[in-house]
Amino acid sequence: MCVSWHNQLESEIPIKHFRGKSCKVHSFGKSACFLAVTLLLLGFPFCGVCDELPMVSVPLGFEVSGYDRSRTWVSENGVFAFGFLDYSQKDDNDDDADGFVVGIRYNLGNKVSNVAVWTVGGGLRVSQNSTLRLSMDGRLALVENPSGLIVWSSDSSSLGVQKATLLDNGNLVLMGFGDNVLWESFNSPTNTLLTGQSLHFPQNLRAPSTKSISSYYNFVIRRSGELALVWESNVTYWRSHLSSSAIVKEATFDSNGVLRLIDDTNRTVWSKSSKDFQDPSVVLRHLRIDTDGNLRIYSWDSVLHTWRVGWQAVEDQCKVFGFCGLYSLCGYNSTGPTCDCLYQDSLNLGNWPSRDGFG
The missing domain is CATH 2.90.10.10 (Bulb-type lectin domain)
Structure with a gap:
């Protein structure tokens, strides 16, 4: 237990503790840890070198x-x-x-x-x-x-x-x-696939809701095996476009940052990869449908301690159906996509709420 806990400390991944006790390996070696564990098992309190486990x-x-x-x-x-x-x-x-x-x-x-x-x-x-x-x-x-x-x-x-x-x-x-x-x-699954997780028909990922509305966006695997991003269950604005008539068994997301469709013979029939595919420095990844309706692969940057986007299904965010709502137009500024109200001066729609609150 002490060795594995020591490895966790060296990995620099912080742990939010719950309760219990754990040993830290100090300069006096593992023998103290063994003693501490023994004392704990015997019911004696042991302080100084122990934290919550x-x-x-x-x-x-x-x-x-x-x-x-x-x-x-x-x-x-x-x-x-x-x-x-x-x-x-x-x-x-x-x-x-x-x-x-x-x-x-x-x-x-x-x-x-x-x-x-x-x-x-x-x-x-x-x-x-x-x-x-x-x-x-x-x-x-x-x-x-x-x-x-x-x-x-x-x-x-x-x-x-x-x-x-x-x-x-x-x-x-x-x-x-x-x-x-x-x-x-x-x-x-809810809105995310973790590495090693699969998606089977009729499962789907649903984008989180915003403060004002319920989510409109879903990432689905259809009975045919095709993957699709769908708005309101009837508008498809992105799909995987299978090139064969393979019988798809599941969609999988692996630790190398690859989203795959697997057929009934375990053969990959379609895939998309993160731009940091097989990068050994990346140890955490996930696939998520976001509130803006786009599907993205995220990779953990252990140096900057932030999530970075390695792939997104719809490259031009303005092509995500309904991104700016009914009365807004999508455009870009220096920070990314932005929604501007349509005919703001003539129709006095300056405060009309758009889908994502940008209106």
């Missing part, structure tokens, strides 16, 4: 409320965290009355970098007086208090669930005896 698994009966949002649990490698997110999918001007979301985020040290990668109910907002509970029947449930209304559950009762674990790849799993996976968040 993040809990990666929680047992049946575990619960945490929105009043204690700092109590998250993290993956063993420290990269992902799960719990109440008081900023995910919220505009800067939102207040607490707009609610909180519960889900999985990165654990990379700052608010901007710690983007959400999966949320309960696709971004379902609940009040601070809510509880996330791993019920004794094996369901992971989000409960509104004081009514006790279950607003979301994992539908995993009677499956033999024994614990919940956040894996190193960002997958939240409910496990039974022998660590058999009985339910996983990877099977119900």
Whole structure:
């Protein structure tokens, strides 16, 4: 345990601790760590060289409320965290009355970098007086208090669930005896695909909602196997254009930064790559549909500590259908795409709300 924890420290990936104890390796070597662990197992407190150890698994009966949002649990490698997110999918001007979301985020040290990668109910907002509970029947449930209304559950009762674990790849799993996976968040994606995650018909990714409206945009895999970006379920503004009549099994996103369509013989029949494809310095990537309707591959820049775009489906953002809403025109300035109101002087539409609030 001490060696793996030491490796995490050397990786410079910060960990938001939950509870428990962990050893740090100091100049007096690993023997002190062994002693500390031994004392802890025997029930003796040991201070000085120990920190809180993040809990990666929680047992049946575990619960945490929105009043204690700092109590998250993290993956063993420290990269992902799960719990109440008081900023995910919220505009800067939102207040607490707009609610909180519960889900999985990165654990990379700052608010901007710690983007959400999966949320309960696709971004379902609940009040601070809510509880996330791993019920004794094996369901992971989000409960509104004081009514006790279950607003979301994992539908995993009677499956033999024994614990919940956040894996190193960002997958939240409910496990039974022998660590058999009985339910996983990877099977119900929201707006993001992590490396190693797949998309099967009729699954889709839905762009997060803005403050004023529900999301219009979806990234879908059709029955034919074609990938598409769709507005309002009926306007397709980007598609994968399969060149063969292959029977597509799934879409996958891998650690090298490649989005692929795989046929029933496990052959790649279509793919798009990030511009940093196979760059050994990039250890974290994800694929996400953003609020502006575009699909992008993001790579983590460990030097600048920021996410950079390695590929986007629609190169010209102004060609994303409905990007500026009904009464605005799309253009570009020095900072990127911008929306200007149509006939502002003559029609007095200067304050008309566009789709993304730029109106």
